[in-house]
Amino acid sequence: METLAIVAICAFFAAALTVPAGFGLSTMLTPLVLLLMPPHEAVAVIAIVHGAHNAVKCYSMWDCIDLNAFRHYGIYLVIGSILGAVLQNQVTQEPLLILIGIFLVILPILTLSEKWTGYSIPEANDRVGGFGSGFMGGLSGHQGALRAMFLTRRLQDKMAYAATASILALCVDLSRIPVYLIFRNDEIIEHTQITIILVLSAIIGVKVGKKWLKKLKSEFINRGVMVGIVVSGFFYIAKGTGSI
Secondary structure (H helix, E strand, O other): OHHHHHHHHHHHHHHHHHHHHOOOHHHHHHHHHOOOOOHHHHHHHHHHHHHHHHHHHHHHOHHHOOHHHHHHHHHHHHHHHHHHHHHHOOOOHHHHHHHHHHHHHHHHHHHHHHHHHOOOOOHHHHHHHHHHHHHHHHHHOOOHHHHHHHHHHHOOOHHHHHHHHHHHHHHHHHHHHHHHHHHHHHHHHHOHHHHHHHHHHHHHHHHHHHHHHHHOOHHHHHHHHHHHHHHHHHHHHHHHHOOO
């Protein structure tokens, strides 16, 4: 019960922080939820929490959504998400953790290298990025950082970026959750109480995060989340290899 309370509190702060950043909820929650259940179930439960979080964000910032960007990326995100979710249920736990960890360590480095070199992802590659974001979302739940790499270049306004990121993430969540339920329905139902508590924490966090979005600089939040992503990546690699 004490562990669950800690995870619920962390879910609240993670949900609040990721409203300005536009990503990072799954990344920050997964290491904590892994304390309560195995990796496959953790990915599925967090997908439900993630979906509720993004649904509330969409509703509260609907007027700021860039529908052109939504139409541009949406279909590729959904296709990638379904394929990733199907594959997720075919991969054993240890390789899955290692794969997630490697992805989370490499991605922020690629993001930094773009700033150092001045290289920008071409417009033509956005659809590839959309598919990749959806695929990683379905496979591991970590879709946001890759999506941010191409979405931030197209949407400079922080409100439009946060709102559009939320509806794109919701598309991924709505397409992958049914797949998880098909493969692991009984295991997910066993964690209903935990899921409800985390959903409520995430929804409350959205209310606070929207206020932070108006006051804090997005760059400051993004850097903090990126550090969290790298730390989580090394945690997953260590967990998957049996080092911890």
